[in-house]
Amino acid sequence: MTARRRRGEALEESLLQAAWDELAAVGYPKLTMEGVAARAKTSRAVLYRRWPNRVELVLAAMRRHAPMLSGEVPDTGELRGDLLALLRRVTSGLEAIGSETIHGMLSEYIRDLDATVYPHGRRVGAQVMSVILERAAERGEIDRAKITPRIAGLPTDLVRHEVLITQRPLPDGVLVEIVDDIFLPLVRA
Amino acid sequence: MTARRRRGEALEESLLQAAWDELAAVGYPKLTMEGVAARAKTSRAVLYRRWPNRVELVLAAMRRHAPMLSGEVPDTGELRGDLLALLRRVTSGLEAIGSETIHGMLSEYIRDLDATVYPHGRRVGAQVMSVILERAAERGEIDRAKITPRIAGLPTDLVRHEVLITQRPLPDGVLVEIVDDIFLPLVRA
DNA sequence: TCGATAAGAGACGCAACGTATCTAAAGGAG
DNA sequence: CTCCTTTAGATACGTTGCGTCTCTTATCGA
Numbered sequence: 001m002t003a004r005r006r007r008g009e010a011l012e013e014s015l016l017q018a019a020w021d022e023l024a025a026v027g028y029p030k031l032t033m034e035g036v037a038a039r040a041k042t043s044r045a046v047l048y049r050r051w052p053n054r055v056e057l058v059l060a061a062m063r064r065h066a067p068m069l070s071g072e073v074p075d076t077g078e079l080r081g082d083l084l085a086l087l088r089r090v091t092s093g094l095e096a097i098g099s100e101t102i103h104g105m106l107s108e109y110i111r112d113l114d115a116t117v118y119p120h121g122r123r124v125g126a127q128v129m130s131v132i133l134e135r136a137a138e139r140g141e142i143d144r145a146k147i148t149p150r151i152a153g154l155p156t157d158l159v160r161h162e163v164l165i166t167q168r169p170l171p172d173g174v175l176v177e178i179v180d181d182i183f184l185p186l187v188r189a
Numbered sequence: 190m191t192a193r194r195r196r197g198e199a200l201e202e203s204l205l206q207a208a209w210d211e212l213a214a215v216g217y218p219k220l221t222m223e224g225v226a227a228r229a230k231t232s233r234a235v236l237y238r239r240w241p242n243r244v245e246l247v248l249a250a251m252r253r254h255a256p257m258l259s260g261e262v263p264d265t266g267e268l269r270g271d272l273l274a275l276l277r278r279v280t281s282g283l284e285a286i287g288s289e290t291i292h293g294m295l296s297e298y299i300r301d302l303d304a305t306v307y308p309h310g311r312r313v314g315a316q317v318m319s320v321i322l323e324r325a326a327e328r329g330e331i332d333r334a335k336i337t338p339r340i341a342g343l344p345t346d347l348v349r350h351e352v353l354i355t356q357r358p359l360p361d362g363v364l365v366e367i368v369d370d371i372f373l374p375l376v377r378a
Numbered sequence: 379t380c381g382a383t384a385a386g387a388g389a390c391g392c393a394a395c396g397t398a399t400c401t402a403a404a405g406g407a408g
Numbered sequence: 409c410t411c412c413t414t415t416a417g418a419t420a421c422g423t424t425g426c427g428t429c430t431c432t433t434a435t436c437g438a
Contacts, residue, residue, distance in 0.1 A: 379438100381437095381438085382435105383434105383435085383436085383437100384433100384435085385433085385435085386434095388429100388430085389429080389430085390430095391427100392425100392428105393426080395422100395423075396421105396422095397421080397423105398419100399418100399419085400417105400418085400420105401416100401418085402415100402416090403417095404415085407410100407412085408412105
């Protein structure tokens with residue numbers, strides 16, 4: 001028998017990969033420690049040595065494998081292009097995790113999530129948006145003073161709402177609608 | 190021993206009440222058939238005779254006890270008042286169920302919910318909004334033609350987003366912001 | 379080469395699931 | 409009022425997944 005044993009970093013990587021694959025395979029509500037352990041060809045104890053429960057394991061897998069919204073600021077030279085680029089990034093980030101998973105974690109583990117993934121996304125989104133708006137204001141595209149934090153958060157909030165509520169992939173046209181029919185008319189000088 | 194046995198409608202009512210109370214007491218993730226049965230002073234079999242699982246039971250309890258968004262249209266004589274009245278109703282409807290419960294059901298049972306509670310709310314909301322906008326247009330407050338379905342859904346979508354994402358009760362000021370800083374500027378003639 | 383560390387196998391008790399069986403109340407039919 | 413059907417409520421079953429332990433032994437560093 002190949003009694004190869006992985007350890008340390010290599011093992012941890014395998015475990016998180018297995019968790020991520022299992023998530024994709026069976027979905028969050030049906031993901032079990034058993035299932036992940038089996039997929040990683042190890043035993044549950046190995047998982048429990050690292051993460052106290054299912055949510056923490058999935059959270060760790062997300063941190064490792066989901067594209068965390070990067071703080072990189074799109075710069076297309078005009079507000080509209082920047083907005084669409086940002087919204088596309090937010091959308092694909094949320095869709096990579098999957099609304100089912102997001103709902104599951106929010107319902108089971110609200111408090112801790114509160115301090116990790118979700119607000120991270122919202123905060124980073126707000127920072128990026130802030131730079132985009134600053135630049136647009138310099139170009140004279142908008143009147144920055146009129147834009148309250150709620151308005152600034154509007155585009156990403158709407159995208160989040162759509163992804164969470166409608167369970168299908170979000171068509172690009174929706175992003176365009178949000179930008180052209182809602183946000184731009186609201187902020188144009 | 191009082192071997193009183195309830196039956197039929199009266200029993201069903203008790204069961205749903207127990208489920209609703211249990212939901213409030215322990216929250217959706219910790220709600221068990223055991224717990225509900227105990228609270229109703231009966232056995233799990235009685236529950237399973239009526240509902241195949243936890244989600245259906247909770248769904249039934251919600252239909253029975255949560256204030257389904259009524260189709261009644263507020264009429265304060267001006268758009269702003271109508272909007273705030275509608276948003277307050279949507280907010281209290283969502284908060285009565287609780288975001289934890291909504292997330293739980295969305296993550297576990299998406300497909301079936303898809304055909305019941307959630308879109309019901311969204312549809313009714315859209316109908317009410319449509320009447321409100323029609324009236325405002327007649328009064329000359331807005332240009333109805335410019336309002337796309339997405340814009341019409343904006344206020345309720347934002348409220349839904351807030352309730353689902355921030356886990357605290359939604360301050361009334363947020364509704365005012367949504368109406369005054371976002372929706373009205375967007376639709377005013 | 380040896381010793382410390384920790385992987386992996388497995389068993390534990392617990393909780394909740396969903397099903398099935400049994401008894402005796404409840405309520406309707408005559 | 410009596411009988412007969414329905415079904416409440418109690419209880420027990422097997423299953424799954426949880427989280428905790430224990431034990432052997434592979435792996436790695438000293």
